[in-house]
Amino acid sequence: MIGGGGRIGKPPVADVAKPVAEGKRPEGEAKPSAVGDGFEKGAKSLAGAKKGEAPAGSSGATLADVLRLARENPQAAAKVVDGLRAQVKATLSEVERELAAARQVVEALAKERFAKAARDKQGRELKKRREGLGQLKQRYHATLRRTQLIEQLAGCLQNPRVSGEIDKLVQQHHRLKTGWGRRYHLLSLGELLFGAAVDTPQHLREVVRAQVAPYSAPAGELADELLGQRLITELLARTVDGTTRKAGAARAPALEGGHGPAARTYAMLAELIEAAMAEDPLGGGET
Amino acid sequence: MSGAEGAALELSDEELRLLWLACEVFPNPESPLHFLDVEGKEPNDAEASFAHLTKRGLLNATGAAAPVLAPRLQAVAECGARIAVADAAGHRREYFVADGSAVEYARFAGSHRFGPLLAEAEVVRALAASLTAADSPASQPLTLTAGDYLVFALLARDLRAPEQEPKDGNSMSVEEVLSYFDEPETKYVRTPSDESWQASLHALSNAGVLTASRSGYELHPSYHGLARGLAAEQQVTVSRLDFFSDEWLVRELNLYPTGSALYRLGTQVDGSVVIQEVSAAQLATTLAAAVGTLPNLLSERVHEPKKRGAVDARVTAGKKR
Numbered sequence: 069m070i071g072g073g074g075r076i077g078k079p080p081v082a083d084v085a086k087p088v089a090e091g092k093r094p095e096g097e098a099k100p101s102a103v104g105d106g107f108e109k110g111a112k113s114l115a116g117a118k119k120g121e122a123p124a125g126s127s128g129a130t131l132a133d134v135l136r137l138a139r140e141n142p143q144a145a146a147k148v149v150d151g152l153r154a155q156v157k158a159t160l161s162e163v164e165r166e167l168a169a170a171r172q173v174v175e176a177l178a179k180e181r182f183a184k185a186a187r188d189k190q191g192r193e194l195k196k197r198r199e200g201l202g203q204l205k206q207r208y209h210a211t212l213r214r215t216q217l218i219e220q221l222a223g224c225l226q227n228p229r230v231s232g233e234i235d236k237l238v239q240q241h242h243r244l245k246t247g248w249g250r251r252y253h254l255l256s257l258g259e260l261l262f263g264a265a266v267d268t269p270q271h272l273r274e275v276v277r278a279q280v281a282p283y284s285a286p287a288g289e290l291a292d293e294l295l296g297q298r299l300i301t302e303l304l305a306r307t308v309d310g311t312t313r314k315a316g317a318a319r320a321p322a323l324e325g326g327h328g329p330a331a332r333t334y335a336m337l338a339e340l341i342e343a344a345m346a347e348d349p350l351g352g353g354e355t
Numbered sequence: 356m357s358g359a360e361g362a363a364l365e366l367s368d369e370e371l372r373l374l375w376l377a378c379e380v381f382p383n384p385e386s387p388l389h390f391l392d393v394e395g396k397e398p399n400d401a402e403a404s405f406a407h408l409t410k411r412g413l414l415n416a417t418g419a420a421a422p423v424l425a426p427r428l429q430a431v432a433e434c435g436a437r438i439a440v441a442d443a444a445g446h447r448r449e450y451f452v453a454d455g456s457a458v459e460y461a462r463f464a465g466s467h468r469f470g471p472l473l474a475e476a477e478v479v480r481a482l483a484a485s486l487t488a489a490d491s492p493a494s495q496p497l498t499l500t501a502g503d504y505l506v507f508a509l510l511a512r513d514l515r516a517p518e519q520e521p522k523d524g525n526s527m528s529v530e531e532v533l534s535y536f537d538e539p540e541t542k543y544v545r546t547p548s549d550e551s552w553q554a555s556l557h558a559l560s561n562a563g564v565l566t567a568s569r570s571g572y573e574l575h576p577s578y579h580g581l582a583r584g585l586a587a588e589q590q591v592t593v594s595r596l597d598f599f600s601d602e603w604l605v606r607e608l609n610l611y612p613t614g615s616a617l618y619r620l621g622t623q624v625d626g627s628v629v630i631q632e633v634s635a636a637q638l639a640t641t642l643a644a645a646v647g648t649l650p651n652l653l654s655e656r657v658h659e660p661k662k663r664g665a666v667d668a669r670v671t672a673g674k675k676r
Contacts, residue, residue: 131602142656149653170378171419178418182373182401198378202392205381209433210600216435217599222652240544248505249540252547255501258622269652271644273624276605283384283598291596292439296607297621298592302443304620304628305587305611307508309515313587328601350505350512350535 131214139223152215159208166204170197225272226263227279233260234333241340247349254303254344257337261297278330287327290319294334299341306345315342360423363459364413364469371467372396373404374428379420382432385598386451387462427469430458436597438646440482443590450478452595455648479642482593486610488617492632494577497564502547504628506555509535510565510574511582526571529553581630584613595646608645 129137129148138145173194180186187194230237237257244250264273278295280287293299293316306312321327322335366374374380375391376398382388398404408414413424420428434451441447450457450473457478459470473481499507513527533549540546547555556572559565565572574582589611597604610633611618619631619641633641 138653138656142653146653146657167378171417174377174418177377178405178414178416182376182405182418184402187397187401194376194378198376201378202381205433206383209383209435213435213599217602217604219651219653220604220649222656224652243541243543244546245541246536246538248536248538249544249546252501252505253544255504255622255628256626258628259624259626261622262624264624268624271649272652274606274621275649276607278603278605279601280603282601285389288385288596291603291605292441292594295596295603295605296592296594298590298594298607298609300622301592301609301620302587302590304504304622305585305590307505308511308582308585309587310512311587350509 131217134218135221135223137223138218138221142222145218145222149215149218152211152218156208156212156215159204159211163201163204163208166197166201170194170201173197221272221277224265224268225275225277226265227277228261228263230257230260230337231330231333234336238336238340247344247347247351250344250347251303251307251349254300254341255307258297258300261300278334280328280330284327286321287331290322290327290331290335294319294322294331294338299338303341303345306348307350310348310350312348313342313345315339315346361471363471364424364427366413366467366469367404368465368467369398369400369404370408370413372398373401373408374414374420376401377414377418377420379425380428380432383434383598385437386432386434387449387460388428388432388467424469426456426472427458429453430456430472431460431469434598436595436648438478438593438595440485441592441594443588452648475647476643478646479639482642482646483638486591486617486638487612487615488633488635488638489615490635492634492637493580493616494575494632495563496629496631497562498623499559499628499630500555501626501628502551503555503559505536506532506552506559507564507574507630510572511578511585514574514579514582526568526573528571529556531571532556580613580616581618581632584616585611585618586613589613593642593645597649604649606645608641 134145134148137148173190177186177190177194237260241250241253244253261276262274263277276295278291280291316338319335319338322331323339325332371380371388371391375388380388380391382392405414405418409416413421415421419425430453431451434453436452438450438452438457439447440449448459449461450459450470452475455475457473457475459468459473461468497507509532510527533552536547536549536552556565560567560572564575564578566575591610591612592607593610594605594607607621609620611620617633617638619629619633621629623629
């Protein structure tokens with residue numbers, strides 16, 4: 069994404085947050101996601117697949133299994149994805165059939181200009197059609213998203229290390245005595261936000277993966293605030309312009325785990341960063 | 356694009372409820388229209404909403420959403436991603452993405468605005484048009500360690516301070532720099548020493564970021580615009596959030612306009628800090644990398660195994676260096 073600019077200075081201080089040893093790094097994929105379409109079994113059948121063969125029982129594998137397979141045996145993973153794409157296509161055909169049937173009911177209502185009498189008469193049928201379609205669409209999107217995630221990541225992006233390090237980071241941070249020490253500590257954390265491995269392609273290197281609890285509007289708003297680099301970058305800017313600001317809105321639900329462990333991690337990190345933004349480590353700045 | 360196709364469309368809550376009733380809207384949980392499913396409410400006056408929508412040409416006589424409306428509804432309702440542009444003052448624009456197309460959506464009290472259906476490239480053009488960048492960058496991109504960045508910030512801060520007399524330009528001596536960090540830190544967390552700070556000064560100087568004189572160091576003139584103009588309150592964040600059931604992918608670009616120049620600040624995978632002046636020519640590419648749909652990497656790995664092996668070898672060699 070960025071060209072030019074040689075690296076200068078010493079490499080980042082490595083044990084500000086001690087990295088997980090090579091080879092012991094946690095698997096990028098978290099516990100298997102709860103899915104409703106048959107992704108239930110473990111990786112054995114996938115691991116035993118010969119290169120290029122579709123593994124037996126692949127329809128029973130978890131998303132994590134398939135992502136691991138995509139990394140180790142892309143050809144076999146591609147065959148799994150072909151199966152998923154076929155499911156997507158079949159579900160879409162079903163959606164189109166059901167939509168056509170629902171539209172016949174709607175057309176009848178439209179002829180009556182959605183008058184109350186017509187809605188009373190057709191309402192139950194329409195509700196049943198709509199609910200059925202809603203479920204089909206959910207299934208369609210769930211399978212499509214799973215397919216797209218496998219295709220886009222191909223097992224080449226892990227979960228960020230910050231998830232496993234946050235409690236230690238917070239402890240370390242609270243042991244620092246000076247403003248400059250705290251600022252230095254936070255600016256050094258950038259590498260923990262990402263899950264890139266040695267062979268992660270360039271276009272994925274600054275993509276952050278996060279596992280969140282089932283979506284809710286408050287979780288979505290928090291995602292914007294917490295999951296990117298926004299706060300650390302603001303800290304970078306304030307280090308130059310010398311401004312400070314008070315902490316933002318309270319994040320109690322996220323801190324208590326109400327939006328899942330990833331949101332809790334990032335809420336804790338956000339608290340540290342915002343506390344640091346309340347002071348100017350280089351002194352004498354504006355507010 | 357015709358005038359009707361290019362104009363934003365506004366719908367009331369009631370009109371949206373009618374469209375939901377008529378099986379034209381099936382919102383995902385991440386969609387701002389999800390409230391329709393949550394509430395499950397039918398319109399209070401379905402006949403009036405039907406009449407109004409058909410009169411506006413947004414609903415056909417059969418009760419189906421018109422072609423000018425249907426794709427916009429579907430993109431926002433069945434979105435797979437959200438692109439957001441936010442500034443430090445809290446102003447925000449959102450585009451909802453489905454199948455490579457995007458619709459700008461905004462909700463006001465009782466009203467919902469749907470922009471035209473845009474290709475992702477058009478979204479990038481719209482975003483780029485809202486930002487001002489110089490034709491060519493005045494400074495080289497920088498990749499700094501955290502310690503280097505603190506030294507850079509110190510020198511930049513000195514440039515921003517009102518000039519005091521007597522002073523030889525804006526140079527800071529090594530002792531002046533070290534005085535900011537002379538309070539020792541705890542042994543529990545490794546932090547730079549005096550030698551580290553001095554090494555940062557030398558390295559920044561060797562890289563042309565600082566100029567050295569007898570009295571000390573100061574920022575190279577090519578970075579004066581950044582040093583004086585950078586303001587946290589001017590931060591513009593462009594982000595894309597891809598929804599994959601319980602997994603999300605986040606990409607973010609943080610930009611700082613300083614008059615006629617535009618800078619990107621951020622951290623990188625190796626923990627380094629990056630400062631890059633983004634030129635007008637680079638802006639579209641930089642935005643596209645942040646907000647475009649990610650390519651099918653699996654297909655690339657399947658069809659180019661030899662190339663992947665070569666990339667792995669290069670990366671491994673780089674790491675050993």
